[in-house]
Amino acid sequence: MSEAPKAGTKLQSEAGAEAIVVKPPSEGGLEFRSGGPVQLGKRYTCETCNAELLITKAGDAELVCHGAAMGVAQPKTLPSSD
C-alpha cells in the first residue's frame, strides 16, 4: 500500500478530476477510481478515518479511502466571521 499523502498533496484522476488533501488519511490507499462524478469545490470525507479532500477540478471519478467511496462532507455550520 502506498504511503498516506500529506495535507496539501494533489491527486489526479485519469478522467481529469483533481483533488487536494485537506486532512490526510490515517494510512495509504487513498486514490481516484472511475465512478463519481465528483463536483468542483465540494469536500469529500472518509467514514473510517478523518481524511478530507477538496475537489479542485470536477470529473468522472470518485475518491476511495479505506476501500470505500468517499462521500460529500456535511456543510459547515459556522457563521462567517471576516
Added chain:
Amino acid sequence: MANLAMLLDLAADAMGDRIGIGDRDGGLTYAEIRRLAVAAAPEVEAVAKGSLAFADANGVAVPVALFAAAWAGVSYAPINYRLPAQQQQALVDRLGTGYLVETETADSWVDKLRAQAGDEPVAYPEDPEHPAILLFTSGTSAEPKAAVLHHDNLLAYILNAGDFMSAEEDEAVLMVVPPFHIAGVAGTLSSIYAGRRIVPLSRFTPESWLEAARREAVTHAFVVPTMLARIVAAMEAEGGVDLPSLRTLSYGGARMPVPVLERALELFPNAGFVNAYGLTETSSTVALLGPEDHRTALAGDRRRLASVGKPLPGIEVEVVDEDGNLVAPNEEGRIRIRGPQVSGDYVGQEGSVDTEGWLVTGDVGTVDEEGYLYVQGRADDVIIAGGENLSPGEIEDCLLRHPSVDGAAVVGVPDQEWGEKVAAMVTVTGDVRADELTEWVRQELGGLKAPKLVEITEELPMTPTGKILRREVRSKLSSS
C-alpha cells in the same frame, strides 16, 4: 505544498461570471480578477525580490495584487498607506521589495493589466518559494514586527471555517477594515472562497458606511469596535436606520465594549452578530461567539455578551497557569492557541510558538463552566493596585455607560503608595467633570477601581483599527 491561489482558481472555474469585487454593474468577476492577477505575475516574479508591497486602500486592486503575488510565488505585503511617506518608505525598505503598488499608481496598474490580460489558463506554483503574506503587527515596541503567514496556515483557516460557494448570489460583504489588517486579508480570501461579492469602502465614516450598506444592499459586514461605536452613534442621532438586507454583522480586532454591543443589538434586531477572536499570528479567527449566543445573552445573562465564544473545530484554545496547566472555570490564566492555522513566525526574528506548538498570546482570559472564552486583555495591561489585579476593560465599560462618555482608555500609572493607581483618559460628548466620572465608577465598582486621575481629551491614541495605544496613554497620564 499548497498555494492560496487555489482559492481564486476554484472561484474563477466554478463561478467565473459572478462579481467578486465592486458594484453589481461594474465590478470585477472572479474570472477577471484571475486574468489580471495572472497578467501581473510574470513581471512580479521577475522583479519583486520576494515580496509585492501594497500601499493602498480597499479597492479592486487588492485581490489583484494579493493573487498576483500568489501566482508569482512571492509574499503579499500590504502596508499602512496612511502613514507619513517616510514611515511607509521605511517599511518598504525593510521588505526589500522590488514591486510596489501604491495609491498614486494602483488605478493605472489595473488598467495596464486589463490591456495585457489574456485568456490562457496559467498554473500557479504548487510549492511557492516565499510565504504567502507578510503583515506588520501593531506591537507594543517601537518597531513593528513583520508577521509571516504561510500558505498552509491561511488555507487551513479558510477551508476549515466555511464551504466553497456557500454564498447566495445576492450576498455582499462591506469591507472597510484596511488591507493591511489580518481581518482585511482573511476577509478577502474567505469572501472569494464563499462567492460573496466584496464591496470595498476605502475610508470609514459612519455616514459613508451606512450609505454604502444601503446602496449595495450588503448582507454581511465586518467592523472593528470603534467603527461600530460610531455607526451606532450616527444611527441613534438619525433616530434609527433601516438596513433590512444586513444578515450578519461580525466584529473583532479589539475588545468590544459591552455597552456599544448592547446598543448595536437593539439597532440591528434582524442581523446575526458574530464576535471573532483571533490574532494576526493565527491567520485570523480562532474562536467565535455566534448569533444564537448573542441572542440568548441579550435575553438572559448579559455577561456572556463579553465572551468571544468557543474555539473553531480543530483548534485548541486553552487558558493555563504559569506551569501550562489548565485553570479551573472562571479562573484567570494565559490564553494559548495551537492548530494548523497558527504561524507565530516573524521576519528576521525567532518565532513565538513553543516546542509543543503553542502560541502564547499574551492575553489573559477565563473560560466559564460551559466552555465560553473571555479575553480580559493583554497581560501587560492588567493594573496591579494595592496588590489586586484590575482589568482595564471592566472599568472602561463602566465609564462608557456614562451618558456623556463616548471613549475610554484605562491604564495603571505609578503610585508610591499603591504600586499603581487607576487612571483614565476619556472623550466626552457633553459637559462632565473628571471628578464626576471618578464618582460614577466608584458607585458601580468601588473605590479601588475608581480612577484617581481622569483626563478628558479630544481623541484617544489608537491604531488605525481602533486598538488603544496604552503605552501612549500611560505615558501621557504618568506625566500629568
